[in-house]
Amino acid sequence: MKRVILAALLLLLTALAAPAQAQAGPGRLPIRGADVSSLAKSEALGGVYRDAAGRRGDALRILSRSGLNFIRLKVWVNPADGYNTKARVLAMAKRVKALGMGLLIDFHYSDTWADPGKQTKPAAWASLPFAQLTQALYDHTYDVLRALRDQGTTADMVQVGNEINGGLLWPDGSNADWANTAALLNAGYDAVKAVSGSTRVVLHLANGGDNGLYRWWFDNAQAHGIRYDVIGLSYYSYWHGMLDAFQANINDVATRYGKPVVVVETAYPFTTADDDGWANIITAAEPYPGYRATPQGQSAMLARVADIVRAVPNGLGLGLFTWEATWTGVKGNGWDPADPSSGNGWENQALFGYDDRALPAMAVLGRL
Structure with a gap:
């Protein structure tokens, strides 16, 4: 009789559990991240x-308690405002790691923004011959990452360049000359691995819905022996194509090259209003069809x-970072490091x- 009762109880428990299991979604993404490169200056x-x-409270702690587990920080070489430097990144990295969060370091190899439209050399490197330029890139990368390691905050992932659609350190590293592009990127890869063999190297392009770009770029990377561990993408739905194009591209590059993929930049507006007197970049009430510029629309797009x-x-999707999650409308914390009046x-x-x-959207991102 005891066996019959136990069996019946087991069947009942199984039946009760079944609906919950059927409704349970897939596991959380390994990376639920945010870029907070503007945070130190905002706080100051x-x-x-x-x-x-x-x-x-502390913005990092608020992000962490909401479920985010990775932070991205950019590094400039010698910016006019003294932020996003080695010293600033070291200080922020201590706070990140104290919360148990992962750390992605994003090297721009410039004194200011590097992106598909500009990859301007740091002023200190401007006239270096190519061999010395390559060494400068290695030394800078190694120096920052070694300092992070030595203070107990080793980077988990590192971008060698930012949105390098057209190469880096123009004109020398333009991918008009793939041999030069490869030499510079491999110097960065070697510097990362010399500090920590377990740190993963990310190569990052923008235009995440453009499969032609990604095939062309990473086919050339393969042909020229460029070494990397992870493919990074920027995907902003209002700029980079429809969601189905993005899905087709990220699936293709992951399987074609056999590499994990991570969206290192994405974002969406929660309002059309302005908060600092400087015109917003995205002002449409519905920047992407079906997703309005509201808190609900922002949450839905990130999800x-x-x-x-x-x-x-094949489980190759690592996660995503929402870009500049803490860049609020604080006077003086504008886009141009050389112009305090910029918004x-x-x-x-x-x-x-x-x-x-x-x-x-923060809580939504933390649960993803």
């Missing part, structure tokens, strides 16, 4: 951050991008609202 200029309940990454074949055209895409509170 009086930036305030609050959790969803309105309690003032959709995450779902696409999660569905990459911020991105505050309507942060993860903190104009009341300084964490937006719903």
